[in-house]
Amino acid sequence: MQYIESKFPPELLSDASEKKLDYFKKKIVSHPHLVQSYNLALDCIEFSEKGELVWIVGPAGVGTTQIVRRLWKDTSNAPSEPDEDGMAAPTTATVVVDAPDNAERINTQYWIRLLGDLLHAHGDVLIDRKIYVPPSQFTLTHPIPYADPRNRNFDTLKHAAISMLKHRQTQLLLINQADRLFPESHPSGCLQSLQILRDLAAQTDTRIVLIGSYQLARTACTRNNWLHRQHTVHLRRYDPTDSDEFNAYARTLINLLAHMPTEQRMETLSLEGAKKICISTVGCIGTLKRTLTRAFQHALRTGEKMTEDFILQFTPYNTVAREIARDAMHGERLLLDVSLDDVRSVLNATNPGASSGTGNSSNRSAPKKTTGTQGGFNQRRIGERNSSRDPAGGAYGPRRT
Known part of the structure; x- marks a missing residue:
C-alpha cells in the first residue's frame, strides 16, 4: 500500500x-518514456538532413500529443533575423497542423486542403505578393479581396507553401495525426504523400515531423521500408x-x-x-x-x-x-530490431566459408565483437536510446530552435 x-x-x-x-x-x-522520446525527437530533428523526415509513432492514447505541444512550446520563440535590406524579417519557427480526414484516399484535392490548412496556420496566403505600408500613411478605399487557398490549384499552393516556409524561416513543421496521410488501402496515395513531403523538406530548411499511431508505422514498413530509412522515435506504452x-x-x-x-x-x-x-x-x-x-x-x-x-x-x-x-x-x-547475431547468420548463409574459416575469406574484415549480454544494444526497439550511451537529457549542447 x-x-x-x-x-x-x-x-x-x-x-x-x-x-x-x-x-x-x-x-x-513527466515520465521516463516521455522524457526519453522527447530528447530523442530533438536529436533526430537536429541531426536530420534536408529532405529527411522524422517519425514519432506509438499506440493510441500513449501521449504523442504531449510531445507535439512541448516541441511547439520549446521551439516556437525564435529570434527574428535581418533580411537583405537589414529589416527584421518576421519569423515563425514552428507551425503545427492536423492532417485532415482522408476518406481512405489521398489525391490532389486532399493535398489542396492540407496545404491550405498549412498556409492558414502560418498566417499567410500570398506571402510572395505582400507589401508593407504603415497604416498612418495609407487609408484603404477598397476592400482587399480574400483569396481562399482551397480554391487555388495544387501547384500554386505548393509554391506558396514553399515560399512561406522560406520567408518565415520555419525550422519545424509538425503534422499531427499523420497516419491519415498514408491510408493502407491506397498505396498510390501513400507514395504521393511521401513525395510531396520530401519535396517540401528538400526545398526549404524546414524539418518535417510526422506524428501518428501504429497505422503510420504499418504503412511505412510495408511501403519500401520508408520508416526504417528515416529518423524514428517510438513512444511506447508501459508493459x-x-x-x-x-x-x-x-x-x-x-x-x-x-x-x-x-x-x-x-x-x-x-x-x-x-x-x-x-x-x-x-x-x-x-x-x-x-x-x-x-x-x-x-x-x-x-x-x-x-x-x-x-x-x-x-x-x-x-x-x-x-x-x-x-x-x-x-x-x-x-519496430522490434534484431540482434547482431541475426545479421551475422544472414551474412554467413550468403558466404558459407565465413563461419567455417574455409574459402577465400582472408581479405574479409572480422565481424565486430559485441559486448554485454547476448544481442547487446541491437535488441532494443527502433527509435529507442541505449541508456548506457545516450542519457535521457542534458547530454548535448544547444538545440536547433
Whole structure:
C-alpha cells in the first residue's frame, strides 16, 4: 500500500470546481518514456538532413500529443533575423497542423486542403505578393479581396507553401495525426504523400515531423521500408509484465493522483489496484490522464470519494482496451530490431566459408565483437536510446530552435 501525499497548492481546495478541474487538466507529469522520446525527437530533428523526415509513432492514447505541444512550446520563440535590406524579417519557427480526414484516399484535392490548412496556420496566403505600408500613411478605399487557398490549384499552393516556409524561416513543421496521410488501402496515395513531403523538406530548411499511431508505422514498413530509412522515435506504452516499467507507470499514476486538488482524492494506492489500472489503460499515460480527468470531474460533481474501484469505472471498456492492446503488440513487433547475431547468420548463409574459416575469406574484415549480454544494444526497439550511451537529457549542447 502506497501513501499518496498531496502536491497541489492548498489554496485550490477553496476554489470553484471549474478551477480545480482546469488545474488538473493542464498538469503535465513527466515520465521516463516521455522524457526519453522527447530528447530523442530533438536529436533526430537536429541531426536530420534536408529532405529527411522524422517519425514519432506509438499506440493510441500513449501521449504523442504531449510531445507535439512541448516541441511547439520549446521551439516556437525564435529570434527574428535581418533580411537583405537589414529589416527584421518576421519569423515563425514552428507551425503545427492536423492532417485532415482522408476518406481512405489521398489525391490532389486532399493535398489542396492540407496545404491550405498549412498556409492558414502560418498566417499567410500570398506571402510572395505582400507589401508593407504603415497604416498612418495609407487609408484603404477598397476592400482587399480574400483569396481562399482551397480554391487555388495544387501547384500554386505548393509554391506558396514553399515560399512561406522560406520567408518565415520555419525550422519545424509538425503534422499531427499523420497516419491519415498514408491510408493502407491506397498505396498510390501513400507514395504521393511521401513525395510531396520530401519535396517540401528538400526545398526549404524546414524539418518535417510526422506524428501518428501504429497505422503510420504499418504503412511505412510495408511501403519500401520508408520508416526504417528515416529518423524514428517510438513512444511506447508501459508493459505491466515488466517490473521496472510497471513501477515507472505506478509512480506516474501516484504523481497524477497527488495533483488532484480535492478532499475526495485517494490517499493510498494498492499494488493490485495499480496493476488493474495499468492493464485497463494498456499502460498508456495519455489514456490514464483522460481516465483520471473523467473520474475527477465526476467526483467533483457528485462528491463521491475517489477509490480504486471508482477510477476503474472510467477506464476504457475492456473490448476497446483489448483492441488497443492488439494494435500495440503488432506495432511493437514491427519496430522490434534484431540482434547482431541475426545479421551475422544472414551474412554467413550468403558466404558459407565465413563461419567455417574455409574459402577465400582472408581479405574479409572480422565481424565486430559485441559486448554485454547476448544481442547487446541491437535488441532494443527502433527509435529507442541505449541508456548506457545516450542519457535521457542534458547530454548535448544547444538545440536547433
